Amino acid sequence: MSEPASPRLLERHTSAERTTHWTLALAFVLAALSGLALFHPALFWLSELFGGGPWTRILHPYVALIAVVVFLKFAADLWDDARLTPADRQWLRQMQDVIHNREDRLPEVGRYNAGQKLLFWVLFAGMLGLLLSGIVMWRSWFGLYFSVGLIRVASLVHAVCAFVLVCGIIVHVYSAFWIKGSIEGMVRGTVTAGWAWKHHRAWFRQVTHDAHPRTRPN
Amino acid sequence: MALQSLDIVRRSATTTPSPDVRRSYAGTVAKLIDTSKCIGCKACQVACMEWNDLRDEVGSNLGGYQNPADLSDQSWTLMRFAEYENPKGDLEWLIRKDGCMHCADPGCLKACPAPGAIVQYSNGIVDFQEENCIGCGYCVTGCPFNIPRISKRDHKAYKCTLCSDRVAVGLEPACIKACPTGALVFGTKEDMQLHAAERVEDLKSRGFENAGLYDPPGVGGTHVMYVLHHADQPELYAGLAPDPHISLLVRAWKGKTKPLALAVMALTALTAFFHFVRVGRDEVDAADEAAAAAAEKQS
Numbered sequence: 001m002s003e004p005a006s007p008r009l010l011e012r013h014t015s016a017e018r019t020t021h022w023t024l025a026l027a028f029v030l031a032a033l034s035g036l037a038l039f040h041p042a043l044f045w046l047s048e049l050f051g052g053g054p055w056t057r058i059l060h061p062y063v064a065l066i067a068v069v070v071f072l073k074f075a076a077d078l079w080d081d082a083r084l085t086p087a088d089r090q091w092l093r094q095m096q097d098v099i100h101n102r103e104d105r106l107p108e109v110g111r112y113n114a115g116q117k118l119l120f121w122v123l124f125a126g127m128l129g130l131l132l133s134g135i136v137m138w139r140s141w142f143g144l145y146f147s148v149g150l151i152r153v154a155s156l157v158h159a160v161c162a163f164v165l166v167c168g169i170i171v172h173v174y175s176a177f178w179i180k181g182s183i184e185g186m187v188r189g190t191v192t193a194g195w196a197w198k199h200h201r202a203w204f205r206q207v208t209h210d211a212h213p214r215t216r217p218n
Numbered sequence: 219m220a221l222q223s224l225d226i227v228r229r230s231a232t233t234t235p236s237p238d239v240r241r242s243y244a245g246t247v248a249k250l251i252d253t254s255k256c257i258g259c260k261a262c263q264v265a266c267m268e269w270n271d272l273r274d275e276v277g278s279n280l281g282g283y284q285n286p287a288d289l290s291d292q293s294w295t296l297m298r299f300a301e302y303e304n305p306k307g308d309l310e311w312l313i314r315k316d317g318c319m320h321c322a323d324p325g326c327l328k329a330c331p332a333p334g335a336i337v338q339y340s341n342g343i344v345d346f347q348e349e350n351c352i353g354c355g356y357c358v359t360g361c362p363f364n365i366p367r368i369s370k371r372d373h374k375a376y377k378c379t380l381c382s383d384r385v386a387v388g389l390e391p392a393c394i395k396a397c398p399t400g401a402l403v404f405g406t407k408e409d410m411q412l413h414a415a416e417r418v419e420d421l422k423s424r425g426f427e428n429a430g431l432y433d434p435p436g437v438g439g440t441h442v443m444y445v446l447h448h449a450d451q452p453e454l455y456a457g458l459a460p461d462p463h464i465s466l467l468v469r470a471w472k473g474k475t476k477p478l479a480l481a482v483m484a485l486t487a488l489t490a491f492f493h494f495v496r497v498g499r500d501e502v503d504a505a506d507e508a509a510a511a512a513a514e515k516q517s
Contacts, residue, residue, distance in 0.1 A: 007507040008514075038331040038354065040476045041231040053332050053352035054373070099493070101500040139355040139368060151359050152467040159471055163479045167486045174490035180501045193514065194507030199500075208514045 246342030322438030329360025436463030
């Protein structure tokens with residue numbers, strides 16, 4: 001019996017899912033960079049990426065709106081997979097094992113682990129907060145509709161949500177790099193069977209047992 | 219800066235100190251608006267338009283003397299007319315020249331995210347530098363007096379400059395120059411406080427026992443001050459804020475929380491980097507692939 005030359009590949013994300021993810025990622029990064037330019041003077045230089053201060057102010061809400069709309073599509077796709085289960089709670093309690101790559105001690109993980117699910121809910125709440133507060137702050141369109149008191153609340157909420165989201169996305173980006181093979185999963189759409197076995201074993205069992213497995217031959 | 223009176227002591231969205239060697243030892247400037255002497259002629263409004271080359275829309279009559287209806291990018295000062303029936307049953311016509319108060323602790327400057335779009339001169343004047351303005355409207359959010367207006371034409375913020383250009387060359391603001399009754403006076407803040415004290419004394423002797431100077435400490439004092447007959451009820455004067463201060467929300471939004479949040483973001487990235495250095499990437503090896511293949515064969 002000889003080992004196959006290269007490991008068998010499983011489809012992790014369809015081309016449609018990848019398109020949604022990367023559209024969201026692009027829009028989010030642009031919205032975040034333009035927002036951070038106005039977040040603190042130390043980052044105002046980021047406004048140069050968008051053609052200066054006024055252009056940053058003009059573009060930020062539109063780019064952010066694209067991110068929100070794409071996120072809605074994204075959220076609709078992920079909604080069912082993002083529910084936290086008792087196993088997820090156990091997974092979260094063993095954060096030390098997660099951090100130190102001791103996956104053998106963790107409960108079996110389905111399509112997404114508890115960290116990914118939490119990120120999803122943080123993104124969901126954050127995006128909602130940013131959308132609602134952003135509308136209140138958007139003077140070119142809505143300047144006359146809201147009281148200054150509400151605009152002050154919105155400004156604070158907007159900054160807090162943005163802060164939480166940026167921290168969440170930093171963790172997300174690092175995690176994709178940390179769990180080697182994940183980036184390929186979102187770029188090429190496939191992961192190796194070993195990757196699925198190691199990191200998402202319940203999902204591995206599901207797709208390999210499935211009558212219509214989302215698998216792809218080598 | 220060549221002009222001493224235009225030395226900048228505070229600059230929006232700037233974290234390093236402004237040039238600070240020269241100080242205004244002669245004191246800061248202030249405009250004193252004596253509401254008890256104002257006859258509502260609007261000469262100040264006209265002078266403001268003239269000097270600053272502003273022309274507001276003629277607008278329509280809203281049933282009162284107030285015109286235009288509100289401050290705008292074209293109207294940096296406005297006589298606000300209020301009719302007040304005092305406890306004796308007499309009607310008092312309270313007229314207040316509204317406009318930027320030039321706070322010592324300006325909420326607009328605190329809120330502004332654009333470096334150098336709002337500056338505070340050593341003489342106390344708070345000025346907008348429209349060429350640096352990005353039009354976000356945060357100054358409106360930060361202002362405790364509802365003064366700045368964003369122009370619909372160029373999306374920049376405008377307000378009274380206290381004629382910083384005139385003051386810089388030793389002239390008084392245009393509105394002061396035009397006032398026919400001496401309701402508007404201009405000088406050092408100290409002189410204006412002394413003058414106000416005399417006016418308050420005079421008003422008290424005439425039966426306005428609550429007369430006083432409006433120089434609200436909540437914003438560190440202002441460089442536009444009022445003499446009010448009813449200093450105990452500033453809100454009678456078309457809603458003048460009784461105790462203005464920069465909103466706590468604005469302080470929470472623009473205060474120490476911002477650098478702190480920035481530090482936490484940087485720390486998150488740094489933690490990730492050191493996780494990589496200390497723990498390293500979680501990699502799949504041949505044993506995992508073999509286990510996966512075996513598991514699949516079994517099923």
